[in-house]
Amino acid sequence: MTALTALAAAAFAPPDDVAIPAELEPALRLACAGAWRAVEVVLAGDVLRGRIAKTRDAIVRDAVELVLALHGNVGIRVDALTALRDARDEGELDGPLDLPAVIAGIRQHGAVAAGRGAIAVIRRELAHRRELEQALADAELASLLVDTARAILRTLARDPDLARWAIGPTGSPARDRALAAFAELATTPESIAELETLIAVPIHLDDNVQFTVYRPRSIDPGKWHQLLAFAHLAERRPGEDDLPDPVEEVQRQAKSVLGAKAQHYQPVVQDAGAAIPEEGELTFVPEFPGIEVNPPRRSFLWLESVHREEFRIRAGRELDGKTVRGRVTVFLGHIAIAEVACSVRVDAAHPEPTKREPVHARAYRKIFASYSHRDLDIVNQFETYARALGDEYLRDWVHLRTGEVWNDRLFQLIEQADAFQLFWSRNSMHSKFVRHEYEYALSLNRPSFVRPTYWEDPMPTEPGLPPEALLRLHFQKLSASMIGDVGSRTDVDAGESMKKASREDRKVRK
Structure with a gap:
C-alpha cells in the first residue's frame, strides 16, 4: 500500500x-x-x-x-x-x-x-x-x-x-x-x-545567535534606570563583509544609548541554545522580584544581524541595601529557549559601584514537564516544539521504566533537569502527583528553576492554591495562538480525550 x-x-x-x-x-x-x-x-x-x-x-x-x-x-x-x-x-x-x-x-x-x-x-x-x-x-x-x-x-x-x-x-x-x-x-x-x-522561499537558520543584556550593577531606589537587551549574531553572515561586525555593533549601540553611564553597566552574553530561524518571533521578558519593569516584555521578528530592545527598571525604597536576583528570559515563539540571570544591587548610598559581580547565563537543555494527564494535548505541543529546538522533555511515562521505584526515579529526573516547567490548570492544581513534583522541585532551592505556565483565563486559583511558594514566582500565560483549540474543547471528542487521559493517569501513576 x-x-x-x-x-x-x-x-x-x-x-x-x-x-x-x-x-x-x-x-x-x-x-x-x-x-x-x-x-x-x-x-x-x-x-x-x-x-x-x-x-x-x-x-x-x-x-x-x-x-x-x-x-x-x-x-x-x-x-x-x-x-x-x-x-x-x-x-x-x-x-x-x-x-x-x-x-x-x-x-x-x-x-x-x-x-x-x-x-x-x-x-x-x-x-x-x-x-x-x-x-x-x-x-x-x-x-x-x-x-x-x-x-x-x-x-x-x-x-x-x-x-x-x-x-x-x-x-x-x-x-x-x-x-x-x-x-x-x-x-x-x-x-x-x-x-x-x-x-x-528558503527558511534561513542562524546557528550563531547570541543574547547580550546590559544591566546596571547598582541602582538608586525610586529612580528609573535603563536595561538593554540585544539579540545578535556572533559574527557576520557569509557575504556580509561590508556590514559592521555584530558584536562591535552591539557595543557601539550600548555606548551610544547609555552614554557616560556605560561604565556602570555590565554586559552578560549567552549563546542561543538552538538555531534561530530568520523571521522567527523572539521575546525578551525581564523579571526582577519587587522591581518594576517597563515595558514588561518586548517581541520582535529576527531579521537583522543586531536587534536591540530597551527597558526601564525601578526599585522600591524597601529594597534599599538589598541585592535583587532576577533574569531576562528569551522566548522563541512560546518556548523559553534561554535565560540570563542578572543580579542588581539596590543602594541609595552607592548607586554606581565599580566592582563587577559574577553573572551566569545558560540555555535550556533538559526540561522536566509537570502536568495533569488531562492536559496532555497542550503538553504534547510544547514537547514537539522544544524537541525541534534541540531541547529534551523529561516526562514520567516516557523516561520511567516498568519496575523502577517511581518516586526515587522521578526525583532523579527533576534533579537532572535544567528547568522545571509546571503546567498549572484546573486539572493539575488538584493532582497530588503534580503537587509532589513541584514541592520537590521547590525544595531544591535552585534559582529560576521552577517555571509555572498557564492558559486558562482567569488563572485557576482556590484558597491555598497556588501555594505561597509558587505565588512568589512569575506565571507565564500562554497565548491563544499557542493552545489553539486544545484549551477550550467542549465537544464529544474532548470528553473522550479526558476519559482516555484519566485512564492513562491511573495506569501510569500508581
Whole structure:
C-alpha cells in the first residue's frame, strides 16, 4: 500500500451497494495533495505566519492563520519541511490508486480501522524520509493530515452522488472552521499558487545567535534606570563583509544609548541554545522580584544581524541595601529557549559601584514537564516544539521504566533537569502527583528553576492554591495562538480525550 492509498482510504466512507462515481478518484487525489499542504504550513510555523502578513490573498491568509492557531506551535522544522517537499517532487505522495481494492478493504475492516491505520502505513512508506517520518509521530500533526483530506473531499463533493462518500465533520466548531477554510484554499488554484510561493522561499537558520543584556550593577531606589537587551549574531553572515561586525555593533549601540553611564553597566552574553530561524518571533521578558519593569516584555521578528530592545527598571525604597536576583528570559515563539540571570544591587548610598559581580547565563537543555494527564494535548505541543529546538522533555511515562521505584526515579529526573516547567490548570492544581513534583522541585532551592505556565483565563486559583511558594514566582500565560483549540474543547471528542487521559493517569501513576 502506498502513502497515497493509505491517506485516501482514511478520507472517505463508501456507502453500501453504490457504484463508484467517476469524480471520486480525482477528488481524492486533490484532497490528499491539499492535506499535505496543511502539514507544510504547520512545519513552516511562525516563519509562514510572518510571511502571510504580506499577502493580498485573503483566502491564504485566513486559512494559514486558522490552521496555525488550531495546531499550535511545533516550531519551524526545516528538515521535515524539506523532506516533505522532496517526497512530493519525487512522486512519493502520488501514484496509482486502486479504488475497488481500497473500498473492499474499508468494507472488510471498517472506516475507523482504515483511518487509524493510515498514518502507520504512511510513516512506514516514508521511513527513508527520516525527518518527515518523525514529524508524523506527532499525533496532532497526523490528525491534521487525515482531517484535512476529509474536509477537502467534503468541499469537493457538491454533487449529491459524491457527497454520499464524504465523511462529515467530527471536531469542534473552531476545528471544523479551520479545516473548511483550508479546504477552500486547497480547491482554489490561485490560492494554492500563492501558498506555494510563500512556502518555497528558503527558511534561513542562524546557528550563531547570541543574547547580550546590559544591566546596571547598582541602582538608586525610586529612580528609573535603563536595561538593554540585544539579540545578535556572533559574527557576520557569509557575504556580509561590508556590514559592521555584530558584536562591535552591539557595543557601539550600548555606548551610544547609555552614554557616560556605560561604565556602570555590565554586559552578560549567552549563546542561543538552538538555531534561530530568520523571521522567527523572539521575546525578551525581564523579571526582577519587587522591581518594576517597563515595558514588561518586548517581541520582535529576527531579521537583522543586531536587534536591540530597551527597558526601564525601578526599585522600591524597601529594597534599599538589598541585592535583587532576577533574569531576562528569551522566548522563541512560546518556548523559553534561554535565560540570563542578572543580579542588581539596590543602594541609595552607592548607586554606581565599580566592582563587577559574577553573572551566569545558560540555555535550556533538559526540561522536566509537570502536568495533569488531562492536559496532555497542550503538553504534547510544547514537547514537539522544544524537541525541534534541540531541547529534551523529561516526562514520567516516557523516561520511567516498568519496575523502577517511581518516586526515587522521578526525583532523579527533576534533579537532572535544567528547568522545571509546571503546567498549572484546573486539572493539575488538584493532582497530588503534580503537587509532589513541584514541592520537590521547590525544595531544591535552585534559582529560576521552577517555571509555572498557564492558559486558562482567569488563572485557576482556590484558597491555598497556588501555594505561597509558587505565588512568589512569575506565571507565564500562554497565548491563544499557542493552545489553539486544545484549551477550550467542549465537544464529544474532548470528553473522550479526558476519559482516555484519566485512564492513562491511573495506569501510569500508581
